[in-house]
Amino acid sequence: MSRMEQRTAGVPTLKRLPLYLRLLRKMKEQGEEYASGAVVARELGLDPIVVRKDLAITGAVGRPRLGFPMDEIISAIEDFLGWSNTSDAFLVGVGNLGRALLGYQGFEQHGMKIVAAFDSNPDIIGTKVHGRPIMDIKKMPALAKRMHVQLGVLTVTASVAQKVADMMIEGGIRAIWNFTPTTLVVPENVILQREELASSLAVLSHRLLVEGGRKS
């Protein structure tokens, strides 16, 4: 009943919410005052029922015939995801992928701000990449603690992934976004999110093999 309790959503719903948010922000920029789930569904090629249920879970209330007031629905999604305020993050491992992520402009619109990056290579320590300072990895745990950084982006070589994850945990980091193929072992209270490109490729390959069909 109360607006206090945060509803929980399934993973499929959570994965769709950013798509809605991106579209809604664009529509707002174009001056739209209302957005209906029906239009969102059409635009993204989704089933309207799915969109309706997803939006309902954020607690937003729409008006029959009109849809959702633009500002309300955008705020509802942002609040639900915790994206009303960005969280500071540290990135560790400034290789190809690390650089690419540092260069990606979009994260701040998705609740995350990478404030510093770390590496062990003395050649790049002290330099800047896309405006962010590269510091000695040894300084990371203490700095994480001092700055109360909660989020760690792990883009190191697989062989040192566990060691660096341990350092992140030592620094009080509560969630690790793991871009390495290493299966990390972490305490119960640390959140892991693995980014597995091979998994996506597997879905694609299998489709290419059995269908010639289409989806998503």
Add this chain to the structure above:
Amino acid sequence: MSRMEQRTAGVPTLKRLPLYLRLLRKMKEQGEEYASGAVVARELGLDPIVVRKDLAITGAVGRPRLGFPMDEIISAIEDFLGWSNTSDAFLVGVGNLGRALLGYQGFEQHGMKIVAAFDSNPDIIGTKVHGRPIMDIKKMPALAKRMHVQLGVLTVTASVAQKVADMMIEGGIRAIWNFTPTTLVVPENVILQREELASSLAVLSHRLLVEGGRKS
């Protein structure tokens, strides 16, 4: 009954298969002759029943008490995913992310070989990145056709994504791995796989917000 027909698997199963494959290859390197689903499950932190079912779908046959002969189970997964032979791929858009993907060594072990990259920037056309030639995007469709390239990796700016996807399709490319936030419109017979970092971040953010818990 027959070994001919390719079974189909759900997306969750497809996403786990590469994890098994990576572990099994490592175990093989270490000289193991058999691999049991039980051990795989333990090592990856998964439920043994899930692993058993996943492996069953590849058509591999195990022996009670021993597990699966290493070479057989590895081949079964590779065959199932179509990874016994790598597919040639074109990458279009040599920005930060494109460069990172070109630098990633692992794709060839996952069924994909990026043989060339394309861009519109004259400053980088004619150069090489991680051993692959960067060519003029204008030449891409004809070259795709001539080389019978089936797979396109899309790492361009969002604003030109649809245009470049159209060029890929013109070149006969059958599957597009889309790293842009653009919702592409493609013919029925073209396979789309979207890589959505914002979605992963949403799952992570939401967990950080409601739990302090752990998963995956």
Add this chain to the structure above:
DNA sequence: TAGATTGTTAATCGATTAACAATC
């Protein structure tokens, strides 16, 4: 033989899809 593991069948759970009443 004893026991760990496979392979299969049944039960549970959650997400998607369908149906429809309520509303502006």
Add this chain to the structure above:
DNA sequence: TAGATTGTTAATCGATTAACAATC
């Protein structure tokens, strides 16, 4: 009012989990 859209309840579908017989 008429009709598009919301919000909710029910039905279907598929994945996960549980149980257990078969086997080396």
